[in-house]
Amino acid sequence: MKETLVTVGLDERSYPIHIQPGLLQDIGKDLAENKLANRYCIISDDQVSRLYGEVLMDSLLSAGISAELITFPSGEKSKHLQTMASLASELARLGFDRKDALIAFGGGVTGDITGFLASIYMRGIPFVQIPTTLLSQVDSSVGGKTGVDIPEGKNLVGTFYQPKAVYIDTEVLQTLPLEELQGGLAEVIKYGVIYDKDFFTFLENNRQKIFALDEPVLVSLIARCCEIKAEVVEQDEREGGLRRILNFGHTIGHAVEAASEFSLIHGFAVGIGMCAAARLAVKNGCLAEQAADAIERIVQSYGLPINIPTELDRSEMRAFLLRDKKTVGGKVFYVLPEAIGRVRITDQVDSAHVDQVLANN
Numbered sequence: 518m519k520e521t522l523v524t525v526g527l528d529e530r531s532y533p534i535h536i537q538p539g540l541l542q543d544i545g546k547d548l549a550e551n552k553l554a555n556r557y558c559i560i561s562d563d564q565v566s567r568l569y570g571e572v573l574m575d576s577l578l579s580a581g582i583s584a585e586l587i588t589f590p591s592g593e594k595s596k597h598l599q600t601m602a603s604l605a606s607e608l609a610r611l612g613f614d615r616k617d618a619l620i621a622f623g624g625g626v627t628g629d630i631t632g633f634l635a636s637i638y639m640r641g642i643p644f645v646q647i648p649t650t651l652l653s654q655v656d657s658s659v660g661g662k663t664g665v666d667i668p669e670g671k672n673l674v675g676t677f678y679q680p681k682a683v684y685i686d687t688e689v690l691q692t693l694p695l696e697e698l699q700g701g702l703a704e705v706i707k708y709g710v711i712y713d714k715d716f717f718t719f720l721e722n723n724r725q726k727i728f729a730l731d732e733p734v735l736v737s738l739i740a741r742c743c744e745i746k747a748e749v750v751e752q753d754e755r756e757g758g759l760r761r762i763l764n765f766g767h768t769i770g771h772a773v774e775a776a777s778e779f780s781l782i783h784g785f786a787v788g789i790g791m792c793a794a795a796r797l798a799v800k801n802g803c804l805a806e807q808a809a810d811a812i813e814r815i816v817q818s819y820g821l822p823i824n825i826p827t828e829l830d831r832s833e834m835r836a837f838l839l840r841d842k843k844t845v846g847g848k849v850f851y852v853l854p855e856a857i858g859r860v861r862i863t864d865q866v867d868s869a870h871v872d873q874v875l876a877n878n
Contacts (some may be wrong), residue, residue: 521736523743525659526751530679534659534743539734540686541572544647544672545580553643553681554618556583560610561622562591568692570595573622575648584620585611589630593779596626596665598674606635618643618681624650624697625657625783629675632663636678637741646683650693651701652784654685655708655742660750660760662751666779666846670840671771677755685743687735695820702727702819705764707791708745710812711762714858716741756828761862765852766791769874771827772837776829787822793874798853800870801863808857824877831875838871 520537535547548557557577561570566588577584587607588594614697621631621644627644635644648658664675664839690698709717719726719738726734740794753760770790774781795812813823825834841848848864849871855861 518732518736522739523740523747525679525747526573527623527679527754532680532682534683536685536687536736536740536743538686538688538736540684541569541647543687544573544684545576545578545582547682547684548577548645549582551682553785554643555616556585556613557620557790558613559584559620560604560627560634560837561586561588562595562627564591564623565587565623565627569622569649571827573620583780586857591623591626593626593666593783596630596667597667600630600686601634601665604630605638606727608634608638613642613656615639615642618645620645620647621658621680622647622649623653624648625653628653628658629663629672630665631749632680633665633675636663636676641678641774643681644678646680648683648685649689650697651690651739652697652704653701654687654690655701656704656746656763658683658685659743659746660763661754668714670837670842671775673842675845683743685739687730687739690730690735696782696785699726699789699820700782701789703784703791703816705742706812706815706819707763707765707787707832709815709858710743710791710854711765711852712745712749712858714856715742716745717815721818724803724818727756729873752842761843761850762812762852762860765854765860766794766836768791768838768841768843768849768851769797769834772834773829774826775837776833781826785822788816788819789823792816793825794851794853797851797866797870797874798855800873801853801866803853803855803861804855808854811857812854823877829855831872834875835871 523534646658661679664672770786774786795809
């Protein structure tokens with residue numbers, strides 16, 4: 518299948534997103550041709566490296582590229598400053614310098630950690646993204662957001678730092694657990710709600726093919742998500758305005774995720790957050806109930822939860838909302854849908870309505 522190319526246009530910092538089944542074997546050749554660095558360090562979690570580390574390493578070595586591989590334990594609980602310090606120390610021991618580069622090889626956690634590390638190691642070295650989950654392919658690998666969690670909240674320490682390239686091999690999704698595929702689809706649904714009604718309809722009509730991992734459908738789906746994110750990032754790289762629409766479902770979603778102590782995977786929390794935001798939009802008078810029902814229906818049809826687990830502490834969630842990085846001057850900003858394909862950003866939300874939504878009412 519021919520490669521699909523999407524470009525993130527940021528002047529001298531523009532970069533390509535390569536999308537193609539089986540791309541993993543060809544990445545070494547492309548990196549060698551572009552001469553991005555003297556050598557590379559692949560940063561990956563222990564699960565991804567076990568599945569695909571040898572394939573990627575062979576691709577680099579066969580292209581004459583010198584490379585190392587460093588791994589860390591998989592999961593959100595590794596996304597903290599201690600992991601960063603450990604990885605930085607290992608890079609220093611291996612003698613990596615400013616002429617070298619990092620490869621983020623894994624899901625969103627790996628991409629966030631590696632991008633942050635690249636932005637601060639030696640005060641900044643290049644990196645590329647090779648996302649291996651649907652969530653990271655359609656969202657976190659594109660746009661330059663990096664960061665780690667601290668006990669007070671998710672992604673509160675980080676930087677904006679763009680990769681030099683993104684390589685998306687759709688074949689790696691064949692080994693992705695169903696739960697992780699569903700989690701990624703939450704972010705996919707998000708793009709339809711915030712930006713593209715026709716894409717929302719495409720998702721309604723192609724659920725079976727998507728779950729069957731039909732290659733042409735997957736490539737089309739991933740490319741459209743990347744196109745939308747590229748268009749948004751090109752207009753607002755550092756989230757001063759338009760880019761904040763990408764946080765749809767994430768304000769309450771992050772609070773739910775944190776209150777669960779990250780036992781709830783990110784995509785599931787986003788699915789819950791999108792439904793909560795839709796209910797809040799109805800209460801706020803900006804969304805018709807029919808549209809809110811459509812959002813809940815598609816989220817549920819993809820096997821995602823739509824309600825906040827009853828066992829989670831609501832007061833803890835409220836505290837996380839106030840510490841959210843999108844909160845300004847003590848005011849929590851919400852992305853609320855006005856219709857399928859259009860949203861608004863507002864801090865004019867009745868706290869009583871928020872309490873009702875947190876109670877699943």
